[in-house]
Amino acid sequence: MTDDPKAQTRFDPAEAEPRLMQRWLDSGLFDAPAEGTAAENFSIAIPPPNVTGALHMGHALNGTIQDVLTRTNRMRGRRSRWILGTDHAGIATQKQVEKRLIEQGTSREEIGREAFVEQVWSWRREFGGQIIEQFKRLGASLDYTRERFTLDDDYALAVQKVFCELYDDGLIYRDYYMVNWDPGSRSAISELEVEDREVTDTLYEIAYPLSDGDGEVVVATVRPETMLADTAVAVNPDDERFAHLVGRTVTLPLVGRTLTIIADDYVKTDFGTGCLKITPGHDPNDFEIGRRHGLGEITVIGEDGRMNEQATRYAGLPVAEARERIVAALREQGLLRGEEPYTHTVPFSHRSGERIEPLISLQWFMSMGELAAPAIEAVTSGRVQIHPESQSRRYVDWLENIRPWCVSRQLWWGHQLPVWYRGEDETYVGMQPPQDPGWTREEDVLDTWFSSALWPFATLGWPQDTPDLRAFYPTDVLSTARDILFLWVARMVMMGLRFADNVPFEHVYVHSVIQAPDGRRMSKSLGTGIDPLEEIDKHGADAVRFGLLAMSSTQDVRYSSEKVEQGQALATKLFNASRFVLLNVQPGVAAAPRPTTPADRWILSRLQHVITDTSRRVDEFEFARAALGIYDFVYGELCDWYLELVKGREFDEDLSATLLHVLGETLALAHPVIPFVTEEIWDLIPATEGLLAAGPFPQGDPALLDEDAETQIGAVIDAVRAVRAWRNEAGVPAGAVLPARLVASGYEQTAALVARLARLDLEAGAADPAEAAASVVVPGGAAELLPAAGVDPQEQERRRAARRAELEGEIRRAEGKLANPGFVAKAPAELVATERAKLDQLREELAAG
């Protein structure tokens, strides 16, 4: 740097960030060796982004959070590894590739499974690296040398081993069950991938004639087409209106089947007609009822979302069309008793967007109760701590009510089940294919979350007992958004405890969701998304990182570009403050705290506070406070005051050493939040060697805390502010130096500082016997301004009157408080004494002024 006025006064992120990232990568700092124990090391496993994905705001926030934790702990000297990888994301990836095939005029079915899977792999080779590169833009200090993928060969072995062991233990089994069938992806999907949407349908009332011709029952339904699969009608056992009907039969219209009227508690007496058609094949509740009563299970809708051959003359029709025809037929036969609009929530597939069709099918399930119990205990005992704590209850509630998990998916992209069948009833499950002939492999693949559940240990080489596993498992923190607490976090805890003999992480941090500025969800389809990469282009990665942390909390928050700009301002400020320091310090001086004045002692003391606060806030996941606390120190203390106080002094060795010390500590403290600009400045300081990212992180030195200096400089700050405010209101020209006397105690060592920053001439004032033209209250007394050009006596009078009114108000308040017998009797004595002293002081000032 030079003192050339044209010298760079701004940090240029676009130029510097890629260069600095490359330096970090080349240094090998991010790939911590597999040495030592997990207790002494620090690790985080990144929530693996979808291999098809692009960096969105959630990634950017979560990436920043994890990076702050990793960088802080790395600088503290712990071997720190942030484990990187991507998820094969079954449905999403398969859909992308299918779309491309269709654009190419072919299809998945046409090219066959083997070719299709090869297509997906080549797709991954082509596009899978995108999001990794985007994490680099953010400055994420991930271990890029050990990128993992949930479909890697050794990862697949881990998945198969888990599957086989759970099967051998009887926790994985095959069963007919009602599943959420997604006609879009032609696959069963988990209840966690279902989203409910409000839909207005028509609620039809249909008459089912009693078989003996003696009347009818009327049922209500929004899905008349499923009546073809009805196997009973149910009423509530306590419903007197229908008690006489239980046990009798009706004839199912259009079909002619005879249905028994059964009694079941599930039926509400105050909803619909009080009579419920039971369709075990197409409704989850009816399925349960059917199982209770041993009813038949008829299926009339196929996996393609069309009526099947059981639906006789409606076979092959899409569901909606079948419905219309059935309603028409009923109307014609005079059996339609009512028809009205009805708004209710209906399940849709989160992935394909199509309406879920509940179907009975043969699927693979995982029994969860036995796995859930230890996972609950891990959290209630505190071995896994969830932050904020309120999320723990949701976690426990969910696990306590957990149901079997359908783990099979009818996809081609994923971990194919290690299951083979022969004939009607032979099943083989194993790591190796059966050697004898006649076996065919199960076509289904596992739910993507099955492999994700193994992430924290499968990435470290499990089931081998690897050095990586010993050095980094369990990990320290898992940072995520709320929405996958169940989908993923709970399952990782279960699997970790079952297979890796320990919890997968000690802390779960649930971060906020960043919404669009107008409060809507950020989403591509709504057009409300903000691209973090564009924000990085505009403001720099440091600014985006700072902004995201500053705006985040445990609450969902709206995206605030002001906070990003605040971060950019911080980077610029720090850059220029550093220029000032480097332009003035003596060459060859080593950084060290060598205070010679109250101001030096003050900044060192303030530095200790911000160091302890920041360190604690990071450890307590208070990222917004950590970021804003750094901002407040840099702006409100270092730049606004210390650097200004220091001007006018000779930059001797002591001062140079102190300035370099404060600067260096500040850079290290801020580095985890704004790594680029701090590393760049660090590199510009002549005396420093190596990377700032390599640490150390400031520890603070309690011996440098200095209350006396804080009081003295606190008074200087207040006094300067008071005089400046007075000058501004009095219209004193900004450059004018006013003769004045400082009639106040506590400024023995600092009067000159007040004079310089407030532009007062105390020597001229002392020599001048004239009566004060104005008196400005400052801590410990007053600054008396003498008559001079620009000092307006009327302004003084106005201010005096305003101050008097203010004093009177405060005196009334204090008097009232002290006149309250309750306050004097019950409030702490110390507080009462303070109040009395305050009152005395106020009265004194009023009398004087």
Place this chain on the structure above:
RNA sequence: GGGCGCUUAGCUCAGCUGGUCAGAGCGCCGCCUUUACACGGCGGAAGUCCUCGGUUCGAGUCCGAGAGUGCCCACCA
């Protein structure tokens, strides 16, 4: 239908264990090219802390009710 949050300056938000807590950033107004920074500095205006009750000597801060708003869970045809 349950459960959990939120409602503080024009905007976005801090305010932890009740007593200088009425704050920050942006915006707005005024002044300043003061030799680190005009993507700057200095100063200023601005809020019945959603409403109503209660606890307390004292409440944005605790309790209850209500209004508004958001999220999660749930099988009402």
